[in-house]
Amino acid sequence: MHEFILALLGGAMIGLAAVLLMASNGSIMGISGIASRLLPPVAEDWKWRLAFLAGVVVAPLLMLLLTGTKPTVQISNSLPLLVVGGFVMGFGTVFGSGCTSGHGVCGLSRFSARSMVATGVFMLTAFATVFVTRHVIGV
Amino acid sequence: MKLLSVFLSGLLFSFGLIVSGMINPEKVLGFLDVFGAWDASLAFVMCGAVIVTTIGYRLVWRRATPLYAASFSLPSRADIDAQLLVGPALFGIGWGLVGLCPGPAFAALTTSVNAAVVFVAMLLGMALARTPWGSTRLLSGAAAAGSQTHDNA
Numbered sequence A: 001m002h003e004f005i006l007a008l009l010g011g012a013m014i015g016l017a018a019v020l021l022m023a024s025n026g027s028i029m030g031i032s033g034i035a036s037r038l039l040p041p042v043a044e045d046w047k048w049r050l051a052f053l054a055g056v057v058v059a060p061l062l063m064l065l066l067t068g069t070k071p072t073v074q075i076s077n078s079l080p081l082l083v084v085g086g087f088v089m090g091f092g093t094v095f096g097s098g099c100t101s102g103h104g105v106c107g108l109s110r111f112s113a114r115s116m117v118a119t120g121v122f123m124l125t126a127f128a129t130v131f132v133t134r135h136v137i138g139v
Numbered sequence B: 001m002k003l004l005s006v007f008l009s010g011l012l013f014s015f016g017l018i019v020s021g022m023i024n025p026e027k028v029l030g031f032l033d034v035f036g037a038w039d040a041s042l043a044f045v046m047c048g049a050v051i052v053t054t055i056g057y058r059l060v061w062r063r064a065t066p067l068y069a070a071s072f073s074l075p076s077r078a079d080i081d082a083q084l085l086v087g088p089a090l091f092g093i094g095w096g097l098v099g100l101c102p103g104p105a106f107a108a109l110t111t112s113v114n115a116a117v118v119f120v121a122m123l124l125g126m127a128l129a130r131t132p133w134g135s136t137r138l139l140s141g142a143a144a145a146g147s148q149t150h151d152n153a
Helices: A003-025 A030-037 A046-067 A079-095 A101-107 A115-136 B001-022 B026-032 B040-059 B081-097 B104-105 B113-130 B132-144
Strands: none
Touching: A003 A101, A003 B001, A003 B040, A003 B113, A030 A046, A030 A079, A030 B040, A030 B081, A030 B132, A046 B001, A046 B104, A079 B081, A079 B104, A079 B113, A079 B132, A101 A115, A101 B040, A101 B081, A101 B104, A115 B081, B001 B040, B001 B104, B026 B040, B026 B081, B081 B113, B113 B132
């Protein structure tokens, strides 16, 4: 299948997952918020958060079990870059109240002005970062 | 039933990340590389997700309550402050460095040591943002409105 079709199909699955979470638990499907509230101070409603994230972690293993293949995950950056990047990424999502799923998918779908601003900002800095690392510094 | 349907939602989300290619940092960085050999395909992930969610949410909200919870927990803040600019700006920089955002970081956790390194670093960053220093604004905002459901996070 063409990768554009797969992207659209995968996106629709992500949308269905967001709708299912809203229908069942009444919650926004924002991964950074769901995850960060399992960190101290742990939120009282930790059970559903853990159940959701378990589903996310288990999916590639289930795929391996059913089809015998793992999803393609290529990471070619150096270890220090991964540590710094991962840390800044995690901090920024919680400090800014959301990530690609919470602000991007769910926030835009709710027509939230805050999420539109946030999504615009993180897309711009992500484009700028890749431009600098790939075309200016050449990491 | 609640935990099962929430688990299935997580599973479906993760399969969506796998099918679309969002789980692959190399592909994500190719999408973010608009001035290079741009791989535009991932723009369609956001399109598909937002279309389905926009329609689906309106259908769900016709109900008075969710199936397995007392009420819908929707963010209520409308103010645009410095934190809403600084946080996403930092997030975008980190995302641009590693090619993984929080959802794919969870989905990719078991696939390689490198992915696990990003995952742990991400959790440490989140934990720092949850400390009194990082969460001052969030907590004061929550106290003012008497609820903890302000964020899309």
